Amino acid sequence: MKSFSLFKKDWQSELRTRYAVNALAMFILVTISVIMFSIAGEKISEYLTGGLFWVVIFFSAMSGLSRAFVSEEERGTTLVLQLIASPSTIFSGKLIFNLILVFIMNIAITILFSMLFESFIIKSASVFLLALIFGNIGIAIASTIIAAIISKASSKGTLYPVLSFPILLPLILTLLELTKFSMDGKSINQSIIELSVLICYDVIMGTASYLLFDFIWKD
């Protein structure tokens, strides 16, 4: 309940300040436009479209999801949070916020890709949906903990993608594989190993993040 109250505060703050939403929306539009211009109407392969889909998601996440902690640090409101909530409440609240943001962002990117790229054809919707759900959870957890780490640093903008890349790489590679499977029309049973890897990643990242957050948050 406390975490949900923190999420509500962040959501209301986001609606008034548009710290993350504007950055995300602009990034999605710009990257998709650049891809459209660069392919210049040529038909690209299905697998390449799937790859570009996750590239757009990765960089969009990098541009907007760090705001959860960075905006608190930049505005100097971190101390308020430290005074009113325990680290686990803060992490959970910020994670809920990033989860909602990632889901909105990825649904928007999926819709745009389906409309704009002819070769973005998903034959197995169930595999793609599961990949998207567990992938979103993984991206949100990893982005939240990395945002907490970099919020104290002076060069936040550069550090965030640099730190995120090795942490998100196993996730992105698995998601690329699953997107390929969904384009090939493979069933959930045929994709069970990759889906298990995805779930394991989410569980490990979630547990490690909760354990680490106390240390990151305090000093």
Place this chain on the structure above:
Amino acid sequence: MTNYKIEIQNLVKFFGRRLIFQGIDFSFTSGNVYGISGPNGSGKSTIVKIIAGLISPTRGQVIHIYNEKKLNADQLHEQLGFVSPYLVLYDEFTAEENLEFSAKIRGLSFNPENSNQLLQDFGLEKRKNDLVRAYSSGMKQRLKFAFALLHQPKFLILDEPTSNLDNDGKERVYKMIEREKKDKLIIVASNEEADLALCSSVLNLNDFKNKK
């Protein structure tokens, strides 16, 4: 009466290789107002942050005891009210929204009457629906007192409590300290003589710079 006690044991703080203070042993008990003084850079804000559990000491420890039970970090923020010039409230929200969010995030139900009373005590009731962004620095400082007192803490840390305040604001703060000291433990970190005059004992950090 509340039984709140803080014991500081052999507290040492370095920032990098620079010694801030060392060898501080002190104990604070509820029903009193304690002062912490020292020149600029002597570590007043550092020691109150350590006492509040916001930063860690290099060596030594701070023990919080409430009704004979040691408090852990999670229990501490339920009992602590904190005011300082470097505390920044959310300026995209109104004063009342700030208080409402802080109560709910603490897991308490928001009591508008209590909130109104506090805002009235600090002369902000007419501006409670204005965004904090539109407040002057003195009004923001007043709001911090309402924020610190809303959850009825047993222990108050007031770091430079009268900074940015006009005479009326200072009077309201002194009145609040007189009222709250009966059943609370209050620590005031300041260089203002008028602030320190309210304290029953004062810890001068100058005495702990080169202590052997």
